[in-house]
Amino acid sequence: MDFQILLADDDEDDCMFFREALEELSLCATLKTVNNGVELMNFLENNLLNLPQMLFLDLNMPRKSGAECLSEIKQNVKFKHLPVIIYSTSSNIDVMDQLYGEGAHYYIRKPADFSNLKSVIRRTIDLILQKDVLPSTREEFVIQP
Incomplete structure (x- = not known):
C-alpha cells in the first residue's frame, strides 16, 4: 500500500533526517515537506482531493506555529480527520496535554x-x-523510542 506523508518543519536538517529515516524503513510512502505554517495550510487547501494519510507537525515554525495549524486543521471539516502527529523538541507536559485536547493523534x-x-x-x-x-488515548499519546 502506497501512502503519502506530509512533514511540516522549518529545520532543513530535521527534514533531511526524517526523509533518510523513512527511506531506510523501506516503506511504500511518499514524503512531501512544507517549511512553515502558512505553507502547510495552503498545501492542504490546494490538495483537498489528495490529502496525505498523516501529517508530522513541528510546533515551532515561522509565520504560523504548529499549534495554530493544529487548531485550524481540527476546526475545519475538510481536514479534521487528518491524523496529526506532533513532532517537536519540547517535552513540556502542559503543552502535550493542550495538544492532545486540541485533537493531535500522537506526540x-x-x-x-x-x-x-x-x-x-x-x-x-x-x-x-x-x-x-x-485518535490515541492520553496514555498512548507520547511515543517513546
Whole structure:
C-alpha cells in the first residue's frame, strides 16, 4: 500500500533526517515537506482531493506555529480527520496535554539518535495504519523510542 506523508518543519536538517529515516524503513510512502505554517495550510487547501494519510507537525515554525495549524486543521471539516502527529523538541507536559485536547493523534519528541528516529517513525506509522485513524488515548499519546 502506497501512502503519502506530509512533514511540516522549518529545520532543513530535521527534514533531511526524517526523509533518510523513512527511506531506510523501506516503506511504500511518499514524503512531501512544507517549511512553515502558512505553507502547510495552503498545501492542504490546494490538495483537498489528495490529502496525505498523516501529517508530522513541528510546533515551532515561522509565520504560523504548529499549534495554530493544529487548531485550524481540527476546526475545519475538510481536514479534521487528518491524523496529526506532533513532532517537536519540547517535552513540556502542559503543552502535550493542550495538544492532545486540541485533537493531535500522537506526540513524538524529536530523537537525537538516528535509530531512535527510525523506530518512532515506524511505530507511529504502524499505529496510524492499524487504528484506521482513531485518535490515541492520553496514555498512548507520547511515543517513546
